[in-house]
């Protein structure tokens with residue numbers, strides 16, 4: 199459990215939520231990819247800032263709910279809960295959900311002394327919107343708990359999750375404080391948590407000034423990992439499609455790194471911000487003139503930036519400069535606006551409707567909003583520490599490795615789709631995919647060096663999305679678009695095994711728009727030749743023939759007999775690619791089980807659950 203506001207005070211953990219006038223509150227999250235966790239910490243930090251109160255933050259499954267069952271003491275808990283699968287809970291909340299559903303079945307007010315707040319995260323593109331948070335609310339109400347304030351729901355679909363959260367939080371936080379009899383401790387004045395000192399290159403101790411942590415020579419030795427990535431050489435690359443729908447293959451050398459991967463693992467890649475964005479950002483915050491100024495950073499919290507370094511290095515390598523702005527951030531920034539900009543204008547822009555229309559729907563970044571508000575003029579008074587705190591870290595991006603270590607022990611292959619999206623006439627560039635594309639296909643890099651010099655900072659991340667241990671086991675693989683990446687690796691793996699052993703049957707269902715959209719078109723015939731009858735590949739082309747749109751789901755249903763027979767023989771079923779396009783896959787498998795096995799819906803659901811538990815049904819969706 200992480201304690202916000204009482205970092206070394208482990209004793210207070212036992213008092214967590216013990217009474218309504220407590221100085222602490224428990225905040226629990228159920229989060230798969232980190233959004234609910236991030237909001238939980240954001241909420242806790244704001245409680246600390248506004249009320250000087252402590253919060254205990256943890257994943258739901260790390261909290262022992264049985265300790266408050268039938269308790270006579272009053273407890274306050276705030277939940278942040280995301281939905282997954284078909285409106286189900288996340289992995290780090292599953293034990294809590296099954297415990298609660300057992301309690302619920304007893305029809306008794308076991309948690310009548312629990313007062314709770316609840317914010318659900320979901321996406322209306324899924325059939326079962328907010329399934330998990332709504333279930334939790336229903337169950338807690340049956341257990342006699344009291345909901346504080348109103349229940350909040352954040353919807354990812356239109357990119358308004360953060361604004362939904364802020365709207366809920368602005369109403370809920372005072373309600374919680376009143377309930378716990380907390381008084382605001384101070385006015386909302388900005389206080390930096392990171393101290394930045396400009397130093398002369400000679401005054402810092404023992405330091406090499408680094409434009410990137412990856413440049414530190416003493417770090418340039420194995421073992422490599424997320425905090426110490428390997429500078430890998432780029433080998434071959436090949437474009438499949440270009441323009442706005444640019445997709446390509448890229449080979450990265452791991453030679454000399456001693457990094458080993460296994461088929462199905464992920465490669466983490468550290469991007470660098472686009473030079474064009476970096477210079478606009480530096481101009482806006484008046485950093486261009488002092489781009490190479492050496493700075494030393496100090497903070498009580500762990501920092502992700504090496505120090506000493508330079509302004510330019512921070513902006514280029516470490517800061518998520520293209521992160522979105524929230525209406526709350528805009529309100530704080532209004533305090534630092536240049537004198538000739540109306541503060542009222544900025545504050546009215548932060549109102550929900552205008553903000554949604556002018557900022558969220560146009561997908562503007564923080565620096566774009568400010569540049570527009572000041573008609574292109576700089577904002578010299580924004581503290582650099584505020585930028586570091588609010589924009590956060592430029593995170594690595596993860597790609598499924600598209601090769602097998604059995605065929606390519608010293609190389610990791612990636613299949614990449616450049617994120618380029620036209621929103622209201624403006625083209626958006628995903629930072630990492632476009633960065634790798636420019637490394638692979640531009641003749642010279644930004645410093646004018648030829649392409650042979652290109653390196654990229656990478657590390658291997660273990661994954662559980664792996665081919666079956668036994669090479670005899672049949673596999674059913676379903677994917678769309680670049681979801682083909684791990685399956686190319688799986689097939690290569692089986693080709694390597696087939697040299698010495700008999701391998702199991704494999705069926706690949708691969709969804710693309712049309713023939714020109716099929717990735718690795720020259721490789722599929724070769725793989726089929728190498729594996730003969732063991733591999734069958736089925737392409738579903740959704741836009742090849744407007745009169746006959748075909749999706750992977752259609753072909754799977756046509757071949758449901760074969761699929762069922764393979765499942766009966768112990769086949770593993772894998773799904774990879776776009777979460778929305780493939781959102782109904784588990785429903786489809788249940789349908790096949792109902793039809794072919796002649797069992798009920800409930801029995802099919804149980805069978806699928808067993809398959810999932812045994813790792814025989816796996817999804818890697820994004």
Ligand SMILES: Cc1cc2nc3c(=O)[nH]c(=O)nc-3n(C[C@H](O)[C@H](O)[C@H](O)COP(=O)(O)O)c2cc1C
Pocket residue numbers: 228229230231232233234235280281282283284285286288319320321322324325326327328329354359777819820
């Ligand atoms: C594979 C997948 C399945 C999802 N299923 C649902 C769902 O059934 N219902 C829903 O409301 N949202 C669903 N979502 C949306 C997530 O709940 C939403 O993106 C949330 O913000 C993620 O939060 P997290 O980062 O804390 O895990 C799904 C997202 C993914 C990627």
